[in-house]
Amino acid sequence: MDPVSRSFVKRRSWAIGACFVLLLLFVSEESPGAPITFNTALPVAEDEFIFREQFVFDRSGDDPSGANRDREVFSALSVLGYGVTSDFALFGVLPYVDKSLEVTSMGERQSRDTNGLGDVTLFGRYTVFIDNIPGRTFRIAPFAGVELPTGEDDATDRFGRLPASIQAGSGSVDPFAGVVATYQALDFQLDTSVSYKANTRANNFEFGDVAQFDASIQYRLWPSALESGVPGFLYGVLEGNLIHQNKNQSNGNKDPNSGGTTLFFAPGLQYVTKRWIAEGGVQIPVVQDLNGTALEEDYIVRFGFRFNF
Amino acid sequence: MKLSLAKSTFIAKILGVVFLALFFGAVVVSAQEVKLVYKIHVDGLSCPFCTYGIEKRFSKVKGMEGMDIELKTGAIVITMAAGTTLDEMTARKTVEAAGFTLRDFKQVQEGAKEKSGE
Incomplete structure (x- = not known):
């Protein structure tokens, strides 16, 4: 990245990438719906199930601290949704994470890693407004839930206890809430969401709260004209994720080298049939306004599938 | 004689x-x-994945034998098993349970008769 491209990026002090890891988990766990990176207000029929599996690869290697940090996180997110009624749906997310961090410290290249099941997320979504017309629908649905400390949060290696940022779990109970709106027509779809997650303390450590604004547009690339029956749709997708995280706190003290604001653009493709969906996309950070010398994102790749039953 | x-x-x-x-x-x-056939129109139906919800809800209607969905127009043709009928109230509740809105409902024709003995 040349100096001109870097000119809009502020440099602050160092963070192990805690905020990005958590942002990744938060964003990916909020995405069982039609957009690839976040939720939707489209209905889950009464007594219908939707299963989703999404694989996420997060690469961060642009390190302004000079420690030559290189972080890779692989996640497999299993999501199950259930329509209690046509207005109220419940979702559960079970992540598997594999995290690795390499850093040069005192001339020595250190490698730290962990893997295992992460923190389970449970949330409900209730549709409060519906406007159905021929070939179109507009819906608004608030949602709320909690991330539970089911993942291991005290893993150790030869260097001692792993930093909170690369533990599989947070150890804390973290509630969140938001609202999503969806406008869908036969040839395109718009989704937008705002949400807030309050991270709480565990092991004398507290990740910063996360506020997030997401938007998505999907346009039907194929077929250009609808045939009879229920044909499959190929969508071109463009999403945006604006994520702000407050500074972390350790032993009651704010870490000046954590938190910040990131804007992702995420192009993708999605093929939709009556019974299943296949999709993939890549989140590219176009703006990173971070505190300290926080490790910058390179990209996040997502691909997966969903099916109903 | x-x-x-x-x-x-x-x-x-x-x-x-x-x-x-x-x-x-x-x-x-x-x-x-005689198999009765009904045609309904559903509002709000605008993607393939959403049509399964309607299909699953109607599969629970007693006597529902088959259905054909036309996503382009929102029209759904429902064939009932011989000796069974579908009323508009049931159709409306079924569509709403899938998350959509019933626009209209009518019986279009009697279906083909089964051959006796078969």
């Missing part, structure tokens, strides 16, 4: 009973063989 009047009357009665039995039996069989 000439039959007595009593015997002739008896035979005629037997034939009459047999004829009536065959006639009403045919009517009953005919009624049971």
Whole structure:
């Protein structure tokens, strides 16, 4: 990245990438719906199930601290949704994470890693407004839930206890809430969401709260004209994720080298049939306004599938 | 050989009973063989993945034998099993349970009759 491209990026002090890891988990766990990176207000029929599996690869290697940090996180997110009624749906997310961090410290290249099941997320979504017309629908649905400390949060290696940022779990109970709106027509779809997650303390450590604004547009690339029956749709997708995280706190003290604001653009493709969906996309950070010398994102790749039953 | 009047009357009665039995039996069989077909229009239906929800809800309607969804127009043709019917209230509740809105409902025709003995 040349100096001109870097000119809009502020440099602050160092963070192990805690905020990005958590942002990744938060964003990916909020995405069982039609957009690839976040939720939707489209209905889950009464007594219908939707299963989703999404694989996420997060690469961060642009390190302004000079420690030559290189972080890779692989996640497999299993999501199950259930329509209690046509207005109220419940979702559960079970992540598997594999995290690795390499850093040069005192001339020595250190490698730290962990893997295992992460923190389970449970949330409900209730549709409060519906406007159905021929070939179109507009819906608004608030949602709320909690991330539970089911993942291991005290893993150790030869260097001692792993930093909170690369533990599989947070150890804390973290509630969140938001609202999503969806406008869908036969040839395109718009989704937008705002949400807030309050991270709480565990092991004398507290990740910063996360506020997030997401938007998505999907346009039907194929077929250009609808045939009879229920044909499959190929969508071109463009999403945006604006994520702000407050500074972390350790032993009651704010870490000046954590938190910040990131804007992702995420192009993708999605093929939709009556019974299943296949999709993939890549989140590219176009703006990173971070505190300290926080490790910058390179990209996040997502691909997966969903099916109903 | 000439039959007595009593015997002739008896035979005629037997034939009459047999004829009536065959006639009403045919009517009953005919009624049971008819499959009613309905056509509804659903508002809010605009993606393939969402159509499964409607299909699953209607599969729970007693007598529902088959359905064809036309995503482009939101039209759904529902075929009921012989001897069963679908009322508009049931159709409306079923569509709403899938998360959509029933726009209209009508019976379009009687379906093809099954061949007896098959």
